[in-house]
Amino acid sequence: MKSFGMRTVALAALALGVTSLAQAAPTFAAGGSNIYFTNVENLYRTTAACLAGGCLAFDAQNDPAGYQRVNAALANNVKVNDIFAGILSVQNIKSVVSGFDTYNSVVGDRFTGYFAQQVTAIALADPTKAVVTLGTVAADPFGILQANEMYRLYSGVANFTSGTTTFNGINFATGVFGGTFWGSLGLGSEGYQYTTTDLTVPVTTSGTISYSGLDLVNLGTTYSAGTLNKINDFNEDVVGGLIANPGPQLCSAAEIALNVVSCTDLVGISKIQQNSDFLQGNSPWVFQSDDPFDLNRVPEPGTLALAGLALLGAGLARRRRAS
Secondary structure, three states, X not given: OOOOOEOOOHHHHHHHOOEXXXXXXXXXXXXXXXXXXXXXXXEEEEHHHHOOOOEOOOOOOOOOOOEEEEOXXXXXXOOOOOEEEEXXXXXXXXXXXXXXXXXXXXXXXXXXXXXXXXXXXXXXXXXXXXXXXXXXXOOOOOOOOOXXXXXXEEEEXXXXXXXXXXXXXXXXXXXXXXXXXXXXXXXXXXXXXXXXXXXXXXXXXXXXXXXXXXXXXXXXXXXXXXXEOOEEEOOOOOOOOOOXXXXXXXXXXXXXXXXXXXXXXXXXXXXXXXXXXXXXXXXXXXXXXXXXXEEEEOOOHHHHHHHHHHHXXXXXXXXXXXX
């Protein structure tokens, strides 16, 4: 599962509550939030590059024109310019401070998305711990993403399924069957997307771990996360993470200005594994992942005012007890 992080005072959490209205934008508390979601994806290679081998046969039901799915059963079969593309569905959003969910996926109100990432480099100093760098796609095979985007998210989707075909699943995830563009994510100026994997074995058994640092790129009419604090991910250290403790932390002004560490709107980590439904012939998606991302929302003026009143009341109570 994936999660995004935010802190909140109890008063704010109670005021926000749990969103349950159909077609409502997902609700985020002030401070840290964990956004839990699952995703499925495929690794695609151009048909021209597939002439050298390593790909499954072209399938018009699941492969976009000019691309074929990579054969995940082969070792050392991730190449520069390959593209990971897939869909995701948010299950729930939880406030870090209150511990309560501020959003839960229900029929008639889903938070979903599509993503694509291109392999830009593969570091092979240790093939059993290879670092695969992912960047913005030069051309999105499915034609969903706009310039500088890596993820496009949609709220208010009536229902969601991974689909009987990749095209069908993407239609559900991108609001074709109901829903509105929420916002998009990309690398921005300090972002990153990379995986660590064992290339000496098939991807399906390699224990591939993906690390993400993403920024907001475009905001839709239903965007609902407000202004975000820049955060750093303790879980990764390849591109400037702090690893003294696990999890995200707020970046200081100096860290943001000097690029000492990577500071982005969202961070996340996920484990990529083979999709069991694909093995059973019940899904067109070869891989699945279910780990978390984090974000930290700047409290709105109203939230700050409530917090200030709460602190003032506590201070007055202490003075009364002292007297």
